[in-house]
Amino acid sequence: DAKTTQPTSMDCAEGRAANLPCNHSTISGNEYVYWYRQIHSQGPQYIIHGLKNNETNEMASLIITEDRKSSTLILPHATLRDTAVYYCIVKGLQGAQKLVFGQGTRLTINP
Amino acid sequence: DSGVTQTPKHLITATGQRVTLRCSPRSGDLSVYWYQQSLDQGLQFLIQYYNGEERAKGNILERFSAQQFPDLHSELNLSSLELGDSALYFCASSPRRGLAGGPSYNEQFFGPGTRLTVL
Numbered sequence: 202d203a204k205t206t207q208p209t210s211m212d213c214a215e216g217r218a219a220n221l222p223c224n225h226s227t228i229s230g231n232e233y234v235y236w237y238r239q240i241h242s243q244g245p246q247y248i249i250h251g252l253k254n255n256e257t258n259e260m261a262s263l264i265i266t267e268d269r270k271s272s273t274l275i276l277p278h279a280t281l282r283d284t285a286v287y288y289c290i291v292k293g294l295q296g297a298q299k300l301v302f303g304q305g306t307r308l309t310i311n312p
Numbered sequence: 313d314s315g316v317t318q319t320p321k322h323l324i325t326a327t328g329q330r331v332t333l334r335c336s337p338r339s340g341d342l343s344v345y346w347y348q349q350s351l352d353q354g355l356q357f358l359i360q361y362y363n364g365e366e367r368a369k370g371n372i373l374e375r376f377s378a379q380q381f382p383d384l385h386s387e388l389n390l391s392s393l394e395l396g397d398s399a400l401y402f403c404a405s406s407p408r409r410g411l412a413g414g415p416s417y418n419e420q421f422f423g424p425g426t427r428l429t430v431l
Contacts, residue, residue, distance in 0.1 A: 233418065235418055239355075242427075243424060243425070244314065244316070244402050244422030244425050245404075245420075245422045247420065247421060250418065290418075294418070298343070298360055298367065298406075298418070299345065299357035299360060299368055299370055300357065300418065300420060301357070302354060302355035303354075304354065
């Protein structure tokens with residue numbers, strides 16, 4: 202599974218879009234980009250995933266660059282409840298089925 | 313609410329003791345995963361079961377064991393507890409088919425966790 206790099210922390214004002222970047226320059230063609238978040242000591246929560254096309258669901262949008270070496274998770278109208286640690290995980294569908302969580306990005310939404 | 317339940321929510325015990333953590337996966341999910349989250353190690357995968365059989369093992373100590381029962385609930389047994397075993401223990405389950413229709417084991421749904429404190 203490819204290694205990912207995320208900023209340690211970010212701040213965003215409530216009501217604005219939160220854009221969380223993730224670098225995964227060694228991603229291979231069959232690996233997906235997954236995003237999870239963990240709100241203070243709760244269980245991690247699956248947000249979204251994508252392969253190469255941009256994806257959107259009720260929680261967020263995922264923008265993957267054309268070369269697939271980086272991606273951005275977008276929370277369109279951040280609320281205080283979006284304050285959490287966000288994890289970007291790159292993983293294929295083969296091999297070990299465990300998720301490997303890095304340090305993630307601690308996103309703080311400010312009022 | 314992910315649909316995954318874990319009991320107990322909190323557990324306080326002494327060194328040397330043995331405890332059992334319980335997890336019920338979402339209805340219909342065959343895979344159960346256990347993770348440990350301590351302050352200094354972050355989230356670490358311990359073990360996975362699929363339909364009653366062990367499928368993958370991570371950094372699980374020999375003092376720890378797990379099983380998945382015919383009704384698909386799972387138990388994580390921790391014995392000869394040490395201070396360093398104090399952590400949050402999460403269980404997760406994954407559906408048979410993913411949102412895109414393909415394999416789904418990377419879409420894991422986590423329970424609320426059990427906070428274990430060893431004194």
